[in-house]
Amino acid sequence: MSEPVKIHISSDRLHTLVHSILTANNVAPSHATTITNALILADLRGVDTHGTNRIPSYIARIRQGVLDPAAQPILTQTTPVVAHVDGQNAFGFVSAHMGMCAAIQSAHVYGIGMASVKHSNHFGMSAWLVQQALDENLMSLVFTNSSPALPAWGGREKLMGVSPIACGAPGKDPAQHFILDMAPSVAARGKIYKAKRRGEKIPPDWALDKDGRKTDDPDAALGGVMLPMGGPKGSALSLMMDVFSGVLSGSAFAGHVTNPYDPSRPADVGHFLVAIKPDLFMDLDEFRERMQYLYERVTGCEKMEGVERIYFPGELEIIAAQERRESGIPLVQAEIDALNEEARRVGVDELKV
Numbered sequence: 001m002s003e004p005v006k007i008h009i010s011s012d013r014l015h016t017l018v019h020s021i022l023t024a025n026n027v028a029p030s031h032a033t034t035i036t037n038a039l040i041l042a043d044l045r046g047v048d049t050h051g052t053n054r055i056p057s058y059i060a061r062i063r064q065g066v067l068d069p070a071a072q073p074i075l076t077q078t079t080p081v082v083a084h085v086d087g088q089n090a091f092g093f094v095s096a097h098m099g100m101c102a103a104i105q106s107a108h109v110y111g112i113g114m115a116s117v118k119h120s121n122h123f124g125m126s127a128w129l130v131q132q133a134l135d136e137n138l139m140s141l142v143f144t145n146s147s148p149a150l151p152a153w154g155g156r157e158k159l160m161g162v163s164p165i166a167c168g169a170p171g172k173d174p175a176q177h178f179i180l181d182m183a184p185s186v187a188a189r190g191k192i193y194k195a196k197r198r199g200e201k202i203p204p205d206w207a208l209d210k211d212g213r214k215t216d217d218p219d220a221a222l223g224g225v226m227l228p229m230g231g232p233k234g235s236a237l238s239l240m241m242d243v244f245s246g247v248l249s250g251s252a253f254a255g256h257v258t259n260p261y262d263p264s265r266p267a268d269v270g271h272f273l274v275a276i277k278p279d280l281f282m283d284l285d286e287f288r289e290r291m292q293y294l295y296e297r298v299t300g301c302e303k304m305e306g307v308e309r310i311y312f313p314g315e316l317e318i319i320a321a322q323e324r325r326e327s328g329i330p331l332v333q334a335e336i337d338a339l340n341e342e343a344r345r346v347g348v349d350e351l352k353v
Contacts, residue, residue: 004198007336007353008328015040017339017351018052024346025062027069027091035093042125043329046320047181049190050125053197053331056338057260058091058122059345064263067091067121073098081106084249085117089266092123092144099273100132100140107138107275117271118251122146122260126166127181127317133275134168134177137284142166142181143272145245145252147259149189149226153235156212158225159255162189163241168314170278172292179314184237185226192218192226198332245270 015036022032036052043051061067071090075098078084083102087095099115106113123129126142133140146161166181183189187206195202196218204214207221215221228234246253251270258267278287299310324330340350 004200004332004334006330006332008330009336009351009353010328011040011044011325013351014043014052014329017343017349018055020348021055021059021339021342021346022069024348025059025069031091031094034097035091038093038124038128040329041128041131041321044321044324045125045127045317046324047125047127047317048330049188049194051329052339053194053335054122054124056342059342061121061260061263066258066263066266073117073120075099075102077102081110081113083113083115085115085120087117087120087269089119089121089268092121092267092269092271095120096123096129096144096271096273097132099271100129100142100275103140103273103275104133104136104138107277108136111277111280113275115271115273116249117273118249118268119266120251120269120271121267122269123271125181126164127168127179127314129273130166130168130179130181134170134174134179136275137170137278139169139276139278140167141272141274141276143241143244145242145257145270147257147262147267148255150185150228150235150238151225152239153228153232156225160235160238160242161257162226163238163245164188165237165241169291170288171295171312172288175315175318176292176295176312177314177318178291178295178312179317181314184228184234184241186229186234187226189226192221196222197334244272248272 019032019036039052062069068089071088073088073090073095074086076084085095085099095117099117103113103115129142130140146163148158149162150160152159162183162185164183169178171177201216202218204216207226209215209220209224242253249270252268258265295312343350
């Protein structure tokens with residue numbers, strides 16, 4: 001099957017379209033800015049599975065009455081360094097942003113801040129919250145749980161989510177920040193939805209079909225289970241996300257988070273966010289110098305056969321963002337059509353290509 005033709009759209013044009021669609025669907029302008037910025041950053045970083053192509057599924061949940069576009073999350077400062085956010089079924093971006101803001105504020109004063117979030121929704125790419133902390137010269141941990149997609153190791157039913165673990169630390173140069181954002185599965189489930197949307201096959205080691213057989217068909221994979229990376233290790237990481245994000249927060253857990261494509265009820269996702277001052281035990285310049293030494297050791301080590309360059313975690317995405325800011329964000333026609341359909345529904349200007 002030939003590769004679908006990519007149409008490059010500037011991030012500014014895409015931002016205008018998505019922001020307009022959101023506000024026309026009763027999302028407050030400030031909330032729409034938070035959501036759009038996060039989605040555009042995912043597209044720029046090459047994380048296309050968590051970018052603006054998610055808008056139709058989010059808007060569908062609004063129309064189905066299982067996501068409240070006008071909800072205002074409620075923050076309770078539990079201790080000077082711990083906040084609890086009740087998302088009130090708002091966009092996950094909004095609830096998580098509020099939680100990370102609280103964690104950042106506490107970290108600047110006390111050295112560390114933590115926020116637990118309940119009754120939330122999908123918040124897109126975790127790295128945008130890591131970046132929020134990096135913009136404040138802070139380290140971070142970002143956890144979330146998600147709807148069932150993985151079996152517990154040794155099981156055959158969907159139970160645990162493909163819940164990403166993310167963290168970050170500022171480098172001496174912003175182009176060398178440490179940004180880890182990974183799913184505990186062989187591949188993120190969004191990549192299977194992306195392959196389905198684009199009419200592409202998937203690698204046969206990503207998932208099993210409903211009968212427990214490996215498959216390269218995204219439809220069959222979505223009807224089966226994702227495969228955890230590293231066998232029991234990936235399964236255990238997914239359980240860890242559920243403990244910290246679901247059990248601790250008071251949100252859904254143990255397989256009860258609703259799939260973002262399921263219109264039957266609110267998702268009830270939970271998040272766990274931590275911000276940390278990197279200069280707690282030394283001054284910031286020394287910390288950055290130590291991060292620079294780590295970067296140079298990692299990227300400058302002897303390479304295995306066939307490897308031209310070793311990258312620091314997050315570096316490939318930083319490079320992609322630099323390139324896409326200049327060349328535009330590549331979308332296929334079906335993705336543009338889906339966004340324009342949402343624009344037509346609410347009477348805002350479509351994307352002309």
